[in-house]
Amino acid sequence: MTPREDFHRLYSAAQVDAVADSLSLRAEFPYQLTYLGEGSEMWRAGEVPSNPDLVPMLRDINSLLTRHAEQLLALAPPSSPVQIVDLGPGTARPVRGLIRHLLERTRLAGYRAVDISAEILELARKNLQSEFPDHAEHFELWQGDFTGPDLKRVLAPERASGHSGGEPFRFVIMAGGTLYNFADPNQVLRHVRSAMSEHDVLLLTLRIDIGADRPAFMKEVKVGGAHKPQQLAGLDLLGIDRSWYVTESGFDRMRSEIFVRARFLEPVTVAFDAAGGNRAVSFEPDDTVVVWRYLYQDSAAVADQLSDCGLQVRLLERGEGSHVVLVAATPTP
Missing domain, CATH: 3.40.50.150 (Vaccinia Virus protein VP39)
Known part of the structure; x- marks a missing residue:
């Protein structure tokens, strides 16, 4: 599969390379790049959270x-x-x-x-x-x-x-x-x-982290938990159908990070037309891609x-x- 047509309109050649590198080396879509294009409107709308507790x-x-x-x-x-x-x-x-x-x-x-x-x-x-x-x-x-x-x-x-x-x-x-x-x-x-x-x-x-009154995300990984729309915007741009993965949210104690990630249910290969030539990044079922992280x-x-x-x-x-x-x-x- 190849990214959507608007992926290459939205990102420069260097940014396309950065996405491919991040996926292949860290299994992560660069979150800072989700603020471009439609992601900016999602981000603005996200200033009013759906969860009133926030x-x-x-x-x-x-x-x-x-x-x-x-x-x-x-x-x-x-x-x-x-x-x-x-x-x-x-x-x-x-x-x-x-x-x-x-x-x-x-x-x-x-x-x-x-x-x-x-x-x-x-x-x-x-x-x-x-x-x-x-x-x-x-x-x-x-x-x-x-x-x-x-x-x-x-x-x-x-x-x-x-x-x-x-x-x-x-x-x-x-x-x-x-x-x-x-x-x-x-x-x-x-x-x-x-x-x-x-x-x-x-x-x-x-x-x-204040060491007390810790949020629920620090206790266990939650499948299909709440996430912001822009956190999946990068995978959408890659043409990855949302039925091909489930979302997971939780806390990585080793890295002291909150995360949202996609766990694949199907094998996925994304072919990039990058500045350095054609390249492909593949994922197997049960592989994960981080779509958002926050050091806590x-x-x-x-x-x-x-x-x-x-x-x-x-x-x-x-x-x-x-x-x-x-x-x-x-x-x-």
Whole structure:
């Protein structure tokens, strides 16, 4: 079988290769690539979860940057301009309160967002224009891959406009668990760290394991459990019929990861017309493909992870619900 026609319209040759590599080497569809095309609308719709029990947690994680804005400003030199660089902005919901806080204090030096999905950027643009009609035209939204060379362009030094002319202090943000969309979060962290300057603070909002009141997914693998539509969007694009597999959700204790995966009921071979030539990836019955993962660590493990990647935690604040945290980290000297 071959991918659907829109698969090759949606993805570049390099992204097609990345999908084939990920499937063959890790048995995983790259989740970050499900934010393109129709997946962006699925993602937007997913902001309103079908499970009402998740609403308070999502509201909490979206408000973390706003609630702790003054503590974050305390990390910057007094009265210095502050630029926001939003990596994977989604609909820009988590950063809007922080933007407003900086505008009210005349501290905002600019807002810049980067995402591989033009559709996601358009959603963010519309929301920012609605929320900040007098300022949004000056906000910059760039289509690019912040896990690759585009990041250095996004974080290129610039002088502050409308302030003292010095280089602005920057908040580099990955909100809503963006970091853990990737199969290798440490690789992404090291890449971001390598592009940061001494004027930058990395801000993460994450869901963490608090060691108590643990969710049901940590107890057993559930067949046919709840999943978001976009988590299967990648397999749909490959032309894999949903009757050929069952979904499973659970927790991998060895990797400290929540997962959703497809377990095949039928043999499946996908033939790719990739940049390096034709190639095929095959799966047998009972083989699995991961379609979503999320690293689920406690706060100490998060701090250790950042330290291993050359970053030092400066602030760690829990939300109203203790399962979510805001982490601020700076490059280790």
